[in-house]
Amino acid sequence: MKSQHSYSESEKQAVYRVIKERRDMRHFTNEALEDGLLMRLLTVANQAPSVGLMQPWRFIRITDNTLRAAIKTLVETERNITADLLNQRKNDFLKLKVEGISECAELIVVALPEGREKHLFGRRTMPDMDLASVACAIQNMWLAARAEGIGLGWVSLFDPIELANLLNMPEDSRPIALLCIGHVEQFYEKPMLIEQNWAKAAEVESFLFENTWQEVETTL
Amino acid sequence: MKSQHSYSESEKQAVYRVIKERRDMRHFTNEALEDGLLMRLLTVANQAPSVGLMQPWRFIRITDNTLRAAIKTLVETERNITADLLNQRKNDFLKLKVEGISECAELIVVALPEGREKHLFGRRTMPDMDLASVACAIQNMWLAARAEGIGLGWVSLFDPIELANLLNMPEDSRPIALLCIGHVEQFYEKPMLIEQNWAKAAEVESFLFENTWQEVETTL
Numbered sequence: 001m002k003s004q005h006s007y008s009e010s011e012k013q014a015v016y017r018v019i020k021e022r023r024d025m026r027h028f029t030n031e032a033l034e035d036g037l038l039m040r041l042l043t044v045a046n047q048a049p050s051v052g053l054m055q056p057w058r059f060i061r062i063t064d065n066t067l068r069a070a071i072k073t074l075v076e077t078e079r080n081i082t083a084d085l086l087n088q089r090k091n092d093f094l095k096l097k098v099e100g101i102s103e104c105a106e107l108i109v110v111a112l113p114e115g116r117e118k119h120l121f122g123r124r125t126m127p128d129m130d131l132a133s134v135a136c137a138i139q140n141m142w143l144a145a146r147a148e149g150i151g152l153g154w155v156s157l158f159d160p161i162e163l164a165n166l167l168n169m170p171e172d173s174r175p176i177a178l179l180c181i182g183h184v185e186q187f188y189e190k191p192m193l194i195e196q197n198w199a200k201a202a203e204v205e206s207f208l209f210e211n212t213w214q215e216v217e218t219t220l
Numbered sequence: 221m222k223s224q225h226s227y228s229e230s231e232k233q234a235v236y237r238v239i240k241e242r243r244d245m246r247h248f249t250n251e252a253l254e255d256g257l258l259m260r261l262l263t264v265a266n267q268a269p270s271v272g273l274m275q276p277w278r279f280i281r282i283t284d285n286t287l288r289a290a291i292k293t294l295v296e297t298e299r300n301i302t303a304d305l306l307n308q309r310k311n312d313f314l315k316l317k318v319e320g321i322s323e324c325a326e327l328i329v330v331a332l333p334e335g336r337e338k339h340l341f342g343r344r345t346m347p348d349m350d351l352a353s354v355a356c357a358i359q360n361m362w363l364a365a366r367a368e369g370i371g372l373g374w375v376s377l378f379d380p381i382e383l384a385n386l387l388n389m390p391e392d393s394r395p396i397a398l399l400c401i402g403h404v405e406q407f408y409e410k411p412m413l414i415e416q417n418w419a420k421a422a423e424v425e426s427f428l429f430e431n432t433w434q435e436v437e438t439t440l
C-alpha cells in the first residue's frame with residue numbers, strides 16, 4: 001500500500017537523484033562558497049538523528065592557512081604509511097588523489113566531543129553509536145552539498161591523536177573526519193575509486209540475507 | 221558563487237525537506253509495504269559512500285516470526301538493564317517507546333561483515349570507519365523512506381553478541397542496527413525524545429569552533 005504521507009513524485013525523484021549522484025570528491029576548484037551555504041550544510045548536519053539525542057558532533061572550521069598546511073602534512077604522512085602497507089598495490093594507491101585539502105573552499109574537521117560516557121541511552125553495549133550518529137550528520141551534509149552543486153570529500157587518512165593535538169582538543173574528544181568542501185569542475189560519473197580501477201562495486205543483492213547469515217534466494 | 225551543478229530550486233527544497241522531516245520512528249501500523257519499496261531502500265543503502273569502497277554493509281531481513289519475537293526479547297532485556305543504570309531517570313526512560321519491532325512491516329538487521337581487517341585504505345588509524353560507512357547507508361534508507369512516507373527507526377538497545385548468536389553470524393562480523401520499517405499513522409512533529417521531554421536539542425551554533433577547540437564568534 002502506498003503511504004498517504006508520501007512526497008510527490010517529483011520530490012521523491014529529487015531525493016533518489018541526490019542519493020545516487022552524491023560523490024566522495026577529491027578534485028576541487030578554489031572558488032569561494034556563496035554566502036550562507038556553509039551554514040546551510042552545518043544546519044542539516046544538526047538535523048541528523050543521534051543516539052539518545054546526544055548530538056555528538058562538533059565542527060571546527062579551519063580558516064588559518066598555516067593550520068591547513070599542517071593538516072595536509074598529517075594526511076600526507078598517513079598516506080605514505082598506508083602505501084607501504086599495501087605492498088604490491090602501493091604504486092596504484094599512490095596514483096590516487098586522496099584529498100583536496102589545499103584546493104577546497106572550506107576545510108571542516110568533524111569530531112566527537114569529550115564527556116560522552118554520561119550518555120547511556122542506546123550506547124551501553126555499543127558505545128560507538130555516537131560515531132554512527134556523526135556519520136549520519138555528515139551524510140546529510142554530503143547530500144545537501146550535492147544538491148547545491150558543491151563537492152564534499154571525507155578524508156580519514158590521518159592520525160587522530162596528532163590531529164587532536166594540532167587543534168587543542170580535549171583528551172577524550174576525537175576527530176573523525178576531515179571534510180573538504182568546495183566547487184568542482186565536474187562530479188565523477190561513478191565513484192572515483194571505480195573510475196580509477198581501484199575497486200569494483202557489488203550490487204546490493206550480494207549483501208542480503210534472510211533470517212540467518214547465509215545467502216539465500218529472497219523473494220524481494 | 222552559485223554552482224553551475226546546482227539542482228533546481230524545487231529539487232533542492234525536496235532534499236532539505238526530507239532531511240528536516242526525517243524522524244526516528246517507534247510507532248508503526250502493521251500494514252505491509254508496497255511491492256518493491258524495501259528493495260528501493262536497500263538499493264539506496266548500497267549507494268552510500270564507503271571507506272575504500274569496501275561496502276561493509278550486510279542486511280538480514282527477518283521474516284520468521286519466532287525470530288522476530290526473540291529479537292524483541294533481547295531488546296527488552298537491554299532496555300531493562302539500561303533503565304536500572306539511569307537511576308533517577310529510570311521511570312521516565314521506561315515510559316518511552318524505544319522500538320516498534322512487533323508492529324513494523326519489515327525488520328532488518330544491519331551488520332558489519334567478517335574479514336574487514338584486510339581493508340586498510342582509510343582505516344589504518346581508524347578501523348571503525350567501516351561503521352561510519354554503514355551509518356551513511358542507513359541514513360540514505362532513512363531519507364528515502366521518509367520521502368516514500370514510510371517510517372524507519374534505528375534501535376541499538378541490544379547485546380550484539382547475543383544477537384549475532386541468534387542469527388548465526390560469523391565471529392568477527394557484528395550487528396549494529398535493528399531497523400524497524402513500516403507505515404505510520406503520522407510522523408512526529410519533532411524528534412520523539414523532544415516531544416516526550418526526554419531531551420532538548422541545541423542549535424548548531426553551539427557546536428561550531430574555529431581553528432581550535434574553543435567557542436568563538438565565527439563570521440558564518
